[in-house]
Amino acid sequence: MYYRHGGAGNINQYNQFSDCSVNLRLEASQTADQPLEISDFHAIKTEYPFDYNARFKSEDKFLDSLLEVGWRTAKLCAVETYMDCPYYERLQYIGDTRIQGLVSIFNSGDDRLLRQAISQFDQSRMSEGLTLSRYPTNYDQQIPPFSLWWIGMVNDYWMYRGDKSFVGSMMPGIRQVLFFFEQYQFKDGSLGEMPYWNFTDWSNHKGWVFGVPPNGQKGNSSLLDLQLLWALQLASNLETSIGIPEIGKHYALEAQQLASNIKVKYWAPDKGLFADEDAKQLFSQHANVLAILTGLVEGKEAQLVMEKILSDTSLAQTTIYFRYYQMLALKKVGFADRYLDQLSIWKTHLNNGLTTWAEISDTQTTRSDCHAWGASPNIELFRIVLGIESNAPGFSSVRIAPALGKLQNAGGTIPHPNGNLTVSYRKIREKLSIAIKLPENVEGDFIWQDKTYVLKPGAVNNFVL
Known part of the structure; x- marks a missing residue:
């Protein structure tokens, strides 16, 4: 960080040389016959360009x-x-x-x-x-x-x-x-x-x-x-x-x-x-x-x-x-x-x-x-709660075993190398309504209450169990 003093009545500048996060704290200060004026404060955000593609x-x-x-x-x-x-x-x-x-x-x-x-x-x-x-x-x-x-x-x-x-x-x-x-x-x-x-x-x-x-x-x-x-x-x-x-x-x-x-x-x-x-x-x-x-x-x-x-x-x-x-x-x-x-x-x-x-x-x-x-x-939240896990190298096969706990409804999407993988769960009384869409060419199994159900690639798989 550097500080440039502009002298009384002039602009003083503070700049940060390298990227880092900061905690900003403003404290009251007492001046003499002139007010302290903050004319500008801004930050430049630098980060890897990740996109959030899950839901x-x-x-x-x-x-x-x-x-x-x-x-x-x-x-x-x-x-x-x-x-x-x-x-x-x-x-x-x-x-x-x-x-x-x-x-x-x-x-x-x-x-x-x-x-x-x-x-x-x-x-x-x-x-x-x-x-x-x-x-x-x-x-x-x-x-x-x-x-x-x-x-x-x-x-x-x-x-x-x-x-x-x-x-x-x-x-x-x-x-x-x-x-x-x-x-x-x-x-x-x-x-x-x-x-x-x-x-x-x-x-x-x-x-x-x-x-x-x-x-x-x-x-x-x-x-x-x-x-x-x-x-x-x-x-x-x-x-x-x-x-x-x-x-x-x-x-x-x-x-x-x-x-x-x-x-x-x-x-x-x-x-x-x-x-x-x-x-x-x-x-x-x-x-x-x-x-x-x-x-x-x-x-x-x-x-x-x-x-x-x-x-x-x-x-x-x-x-x-x-x-x-x-x-x-x-x-x-x-x-x-x-x-x-x-x-x-x-x-x-x-x-x-x-x-x-x-x-x-x-x-x-x-x-x-x-x-x-x-x-x-x-x-x-995706791997345990929604239950989406790789079951073979390269995510070529998936094992989906949701663990909803007290949740009544849950669903979401993760980005898979072959496209989006989407699941939806809804509890209806003692039953669970399930909708799962796998990407093309991705095999999968759905596990619920110790039973396994084979999922079809590239299609919406619906169950009420």
Whole structure:
């Protein structure tokens, strides 16, 4: 910012050199014999040219506000790259970008910034194989778990966009990332002492230090082991589909060994939960969310774990960022109908006057008032509530399983690579009236009350169930 003083009675100018968001505060001032006059105030808005091509409609107006604020936050955090926030670092971080990219896919359909981000993180890899946590940047930073989330980003792109050639070009980078982690694994598969900043979430619970979970640096941390496990599972599937199947088998065996060890090392039978560390003294929502997502617990056992995640306030709590993964776990155990009851963090932000989502859950202590990693409802209102999910690489097949909760009516449209995909649901007494239009050449299934109905591509599919 620069300031030019025009002298008494003349014009004084303030200009900002670089793009950033601002909080404007006007304070009363006392002058001598002449009034203070503000002759002009204006701002130039700079952002990536995303168009909002989705539509969501229900009787709950709060959900409209949720989408509006989320989309505003997402747009303010996207210029020539994604960025974590428009005021502080203004850098493209992997953890943030994974969520931002899916917001772009579900709300806009424009995947160019996501595709670029995946490539840039691949280009950021150091000689030891690890990606940087953020890139482009002239100040290197390493967050090893973010390199594992990058593998998740590649898998997301595979499922929603396909493009075998592009995704295949990322496989050497994925192998290098996993090779980096192999150097720090014990014989049983668990990670030992890890270098760099092993940030996972901004929890301030006992044992967490500046975003690093218990044992996150010295080893025998369930959260780091579980993140590695998930990455191995995804990499195995990618190798089998478009890479080298033998490498896929190797990753599958590594994942199997690690999964078995995690169950022995961290499961606490007396609590019915996975602990954060091998002493089994500290527990978090995070570890148990990841245990569900990696399939370590399934069926009724997974539901019992999720019940404790939701009710046990002694656990380290996920923040607005990691709630993205918690909601994925909620859906996986069959509790998707509870999603609309899990939005208290976002309601608090709105009640406290925020018009974008903050960096952390606590609006009183947050540093950044605009962080797009909190915009996950812009994904999940479509993916969980309307139930629209990719069921095959490239979104070539869809699985539609709505979870309306208390809503009586809901519907909407998302941009699909083959055209718009539209759904409409209306509860009539004990029945549900359904209308679904798939794009051409897109197969799909509709799931309701544990029954599956085949959908016709390119046509309106009507049901009353």
